[in-house]
Amino acid sequence: MEKRVVFRSAWLPYFLVAPQIAITVVFFFWPAVQAVWFSFQLQDAFGLKSQFVGMQNFAHLFNDRNYLTSFKTTALFSGLVAFFGIAISLLLATMADRVLRGAMAYKTLLIWPYAVAPAIAGVLWAFLFAPSIGIVTYVLKGWGVDWNWIINGDQAMLLVVIASVWKEISYNFLFFLAGLQSIPKSLIEAAAIDGAGPARRFWTIVFPLLSPTTFFLLVVNIVYAFFDTFGVIDATTQGGPGQATNILVYKVYHDGVKAADLGGSSAQSVILMFIVIALTVVQFRFIERKVEY
Amino acid sequence: MAAVSFRDVRKSYTPELQVIHGVSMDIKDGEFIVILGPSGCGKSTLLRMVAGLETITSGEIAIGDRVVNNLEPKDRDIAMVFQNYALYPHMTVYDNMAYGLRIRGLSKDDISVRVKKAADILELDKYLERRPRELSGGQRQRVAMGRAIVREPQVFLFDEPLSNLDAKLRVQMRAELQALHRRLGTTSLFVTHDQVEAMTLAQRMIVINAGRAEQIGAPLEIYANPATVFVASFIGSPPMNLVPRDGRLLGIRPEHLEPCAASDAMLTIDVDLIEPLGADILVYGHVGDRDSARVAARLPADALAQAGKLALRYDPANVHWFDPKSGLRST
Amino acid sequence: MVENRPWLTFFSHTVLILGVIAVAFPLYVTFVASTLTLEQIMQVPMRLLPGDQLIENYSQVLTGGSTKGSKAAVSHMLVNSLVMALVIPLGKMSISVISAFAFVYFRFRLRMFFFWMIFITLMLPVEVRIIPTFKVIADLGMLNTYAGLTVPLIASATATFLFRQFFMSIPDELAEAARVDGASPMRFFWDVVLPLSKTIMAALFVIQFIYGWNQYLWPLLVTTDESMYTTVIGIKRMMVGSDSANEWNLIMATAILAMLPPALVVMFMQKWFVKGLVETEK
Ligand SMILES: Nc1ncnc2c1ncn2[C@@H]1O[C@H](COP(=O)(O)OP(=O)(O)O)[C@@H](O)[C@H]1O
Numbered sequence: 001m002e003k004r005v006v007f008r009s010a011w012l013p014y015f016l017v018a019p020q021i022a023i024t025v026v027f028f029f030w031p032a033v034q035a036v037w038f039s040f041q042l043q044d045a046f047g048l049k050s051q052f053v054g055m056q057n058f059a060h061l062f063n064d065r066n067y068l069t070s071f072k073t074t075a076l077f078s079g080l081v082a083f084f085g086i087a088i089s090l091l092l093a094t095m096a097d098r099v100l101r102g103a104m105a106y107k108t109l110l111i112w113p114y115a116v117a118p119a120i121a122g123v124l125w126a127f128l129f130a131p132s133i134g135i136v137t138y139v140l141k142g143w144g145v146d147w148n149w150i151i152n153g154d155q156a157m158l159l160v161v162i163a164s165v166w167k168e169i170s171y172n173f174l175f176f177l178a179g180l181q182s183i184p185k186s187l188i189e190a191a192a193i194d195g196a197g198p199a200r201r202f203w204t205i206v207f208p209l210l211s212p213t214t215f216f217l218l219v220v221n222i223v224y225a226f227f228d229t230f231g232v233i234d235a236t237t238q239g240g241p242g243q244a245t246n247i248l249v250y251k252v253y254h255d256g257v258k259a260a261d262l263g264g265s266s267a268q269s270v271i272l273m274f275i276v277i278a279l280t281v282v283q284f285r286f287i288e289r290k291v292e293y
Numbered sequence: 294m295a296a297v298s299f300r301d302v303r304k305s306y307t308p309e310l311q312v313i314h315g316v317s318m319d320i321k322d323g324e325f326i327v328i329l330g331p332s333g334c335g336k337s338t339l340l341r342m343v344a345g346l347e348t349i350t351s352g353e354i355a356i357g358d359r360v361v362n363n364l365e366p367k368d369r370d371i372a373m374v375f376q377n378y379a380l381y382p383h384m385t386v387y388d389n390m391a392y393g394l395r396i397r398g399l400s401k402d403d404i405s406v407r408v409k410k411a412a413d414i415l416e417l418d419k420y421l422e423r424r425p426r427e428l429s430g431g432q433r434q435r436v437a438m439g440r441a442i443v444r445e446p447q448v449f450l451f452d453e454p455l456s457n458l459d460a461k462l463r464v465q466m467r468a469e470l471q472a473l474h475r476r477l478g479t480t481s482l483f484v485t486h487d488q489v490e491a492m493t494l495a496q497r498m499i500v501i502n503a504g505r506a507e508q509i510g511a512p513l514e515i516y517a518n519p520a521t522v523f524v525a526s527f528i529g530s531p532p533m534n535l536v537p538r539d540g541r542l543l544g545i546r547p548e549h550l551e552p553c554a555a556s557d558a559m560l561t562i563d564v565d566l567i568e569p570l571g572a573d574i575l576v577y578g579h580v581g582d583r584d585s586a587r588v589a590a591r592l593p594a595d596a597l598a599q600a601g602k603l604a605l606r607y608d609p610a611n612v613h614w615f616d617p618k619s620g621l622r623s624t
Numbered sequence: 625m626v627e628n629r630p631w632l633t634f635f636s637h638t639v640l641i642l643g644v645i646a647v648a649f650p651l652y653v654t655f656v657a658s659t660l661t662l663e664q665i666m667q668v669p670m671r672l673l674p675g676d677q678l679i680e681n682y683s684q685v686l687t688g689g690s691t692k693g694s695k696a697a698v699s700h701m702l703v704n705s706l707v708m709a710l711v712i713p714l715g716k717m718s719i720s721v722i723s724a725f726a727f728v729y730f731r732f733r734l735r736m737f738f739f740w741m742i743f744i745t746l747m748l749p750v751e752v753r754i755i756p757t758f759k760v761i762a763d764l765g766m767l768n769t770y771a772g773l774t775v776p777l778i779a780s781a782t783a784t785f786l787f788r789q790f791f792m793s794i795p796d797e798l799a800e801a802a803r804v805d806g807a808s809p810m811r812f813f814w815d816v817v818l819p820l821s822k823t824i825m826a827a828l829f830v831i832q833f834i835y836g837w838n839q840y841l842w843p844l845l846v847t848t849d850e851s852m853y854t855t856v857i858g859i860k861r862m863m864v865g866s867d868s869a870n871e872w873n874l875i876m877a878t879a880i881l882a883m884l885p886p887a888l889v890v891m892f893m894q895k896w897f898v899k900g901l902v903e904t905e906k
């Protein structure tokens with residue numbers, strides 16, 4: 001789609017896009033190109049000399065057990081976050097769509113966590129689950145669960161998943177609620193007349209009609225788990241214990257900033273870039289399809 | 294006020310797609326001209342070239358004695374009324390009308406005088422503080438006109454301004470437009486695909502088909518003497534009957550047919566449909582086999598029409614002949 | 625609903641109430657902890673009713689930070705956060721609205737090229753270019769400056785696309801009418817396009833305010849100076865290690881302060897907020 005009307009000016013349009021393009025070039029393209037460049041370089045310990053080493057950094061990465069583990073950790077983490085984030089908010093949205101009374105109030109109460117920074121969400125849950133003083137830890141102890149995420153990797157993973165899901169529920173909830181409210185009531189009524197009970201109606205009518213929303217949220221949640229949860233991890237487990245919660249993004253940061261391994265961190269950046277590109281392509285493919293409907 | 298002239302005006306949107314194929318015409322100062330044609334024939338394109346909203350591919354358009362081909366719309370001293378009115382949704386009626394004047398740097402008092410006067414003519418005085426969405430379709434239409442009037446331009450350009458109104462309002466606005474033109478006397482170009490609108494409003498009209506001017510003239514003159522098959526079949530409701538005869542096309546208007554005895558018949562049709570309209574009746578039928586020429590006849594209400602054959606005759610003075618190949622009038 | 629099934633309605637409310645509790649409980653505990661003394665928090669289990677240390681804790685963090693971790697005053701961090709939360713949305717909207725205007729209303733060479741450049745930034749989040757971006761900021765001398773905190777974050781493909789989408793929906797005739805009225809492109813922009821974009825800007829502002837306020841990785845990278853900490857970073861800097869060593873009462877007071885502004889924005893601008901969320905993702 002293009003506009004029929006256009007204004008003519010030799011310089012004005014360039015002037016108008018200049019700020020955006022300048023920032024994009026300086027802070028997006030230039031660093032991205034550098035990341036690619038660094039990923040083929042090896043620097044000495046003082047960062048004084050560097051030499052071109054081709055694919056060596058990448059070869060190192062794929063021989064590095066820690067890196068491969070980080071891949072698995074990331075897959076597990078984002079799978080859990082996306083699954084629970086979507087399942088819980090779908091349940092809540094379906095219920096909120098059902099109840100006539102108080103739907104607005106529930107909505108208002110449920111959207112709060114969106115305003116909370118991921119890092120703070122991490123801090124809140126770390127406090128609740130703190131091994132010695134946490135109130136949830138106390139309850140768990142009462143149930144005979146020995147809880148200490150600082151030394152138990154699985155529990156650490158559970159903690160960051162809970163914090164990340166908690167933060168993301170409100171977002172998913174809003175989209176599901178909007179999706180549910182756009183389903184024509186007459187469809188549900190027709191199914192009811194055909195004799196379908198509430199559960200059956202949900203699985204045969206509502207859920208299929210929500211599938212575009214669900215798919216969209218799936219991609220968004222995976223992107224969220226990949227990148228935006230950095231704050232959650234950094235404020236709680238910092239990748240530990242061991243490598244238990246060291247997701248890819250955290251590892252890039254850790255290796256680059258804390259361990260000052262420029263080449264290795266850049267190679268990881270480049271791989272992440274490919275992952276983002278793949279996710280973006282999937283997302284846009286999907287949006288295109290949606291437009292066709 | 295000014296005359297407008299077209300000199301072999303052409304327009305191509307893309308090199309392959311020419312939509313106006315050389316239109317030439319002189320519009321006199323103060324004249325009300327209607328550009329009539331079916332949808333997609335290039336009426337808007339022609340008008341928008343006068344406005345300066347489309348470039349002119351070749352040829353010349355002059356307003357007064359200035360060739361305007363390379364002038365910006367604002368420098369052409371024209372005002373335009375759009376089909377969807379194009380009112381600024383966030384401005385009041387007053388501001389909508391005043392906007393162009395403010396840009397032209399008129400003083401507050403001048404603007405106020407002009408807007409009040411236009412509002413007075415259009416009976417919009419009570420609505421000046423409203424926003425377009427708080428107005429009815431007819432009122433919005435008037436605001437769009439008001440916006441044109443306050444500018445006191447050389448030429449008014451109207452692009453199907455009445456087609457978004459319901460039938461009753463359209464008739465009323467037609468009358469108002471005529472009154473307005475009598476009062477202001479501004480040269481006006483009015484685009485429409487509705488022949489009734491064209492017939493009632495035009496002093497002269499130009500009938501366009503596929504980017505070509507088929508005929509230019511006063512409405513009744515065009516009705517009485519269509520220059521081409523297209524004009525004959527486009528104007529009139531139902532349009533002129535065109536019956537092949539001796540290698541030519543015989544054209545006769547439905548109202549020029551009358552029933553007669555079979556022995557006097559100049560045209561015999563098989564009746565397909567009869568529509569009583571009250572004052573008269575319309576009889577539709579065909580000559581020869583079903584796929585050949587269709588014929589409509591407007592007969593007095595008391596005419597005895599029934600299914601079967603109907604014998605018709607006409608006064609040869611009312612017949613038009615066309616050449617089927619060129620589509621042009623042949624006598 | 626179609627039929628009346630009381631037990632189902634009851635079930636729905638139960639689920640929703642559990643959901644609300646799960647959402648609210650951490651926030652409530654945070655608030656309670658921010659009103660207790662450190663000793664009270666250390667008593668397991670911690671009491672779940674607000675204490676009387678509210679004023680003490682909050683005035684301590686606002687003026688002097690924590691005692692064991694960062695001692696930077698949180699009041700100053702709030703100002704820094706506010707700068708980010710205001711400059712980022714305003715900057716983003718300004719540069720996006722004008723570039724979208726150029727893309728929609730002008731035809732110029734390199735138009736598609738620029739458009740794709742902006743599109744590609746969608747695929748380059750800060751997280752994937754951490755080190756080199758840090759270097760660029762360092763080379764430009766923008767570490768520990770407000771410019772360094774905000775400018776790199778104001779380029780935005782999403783906002784540009786959103787405005788572009790909206791401009792495409794403005795009828796062509798409006799621009800034509802403005803041209804006939806004699807308006808220059810920029811005049812049309814100011815008098816017609818901007819006023820029509822008000823709603824969409826409000827929605828975008830709410831979302832971007834939260835985005836700016838909640839930034840974490842970026843300020844972590846470009847600020848080392850305590851005076852440039854944002855509130856979220858400040859909290860992290862107050863954490864000194866394993867669970868019982870932290871001054872949780874002060875950390876929680878800071879967390880409440882850090883959550884309050886975006887929460888208020890969500891609360892009071894809920895309509896814009898929901899619109900903004902749904903629109904930006906279309
Ligand atoms: N901006 C444009 N680009 C390409 N073709 C166009 C454009 N505007 C109109 N056309 C084409 O030119 C022809 C005439 O259009 P128009 O003048 O709008 O017709 P009318 O107003 O008589 O309905 C149509 O075939 C239309 O598809």
Ligand SMILES: [Mg+2]
Nearest residue numbers: 336337338453
């Ligand atoms: Mg048209």
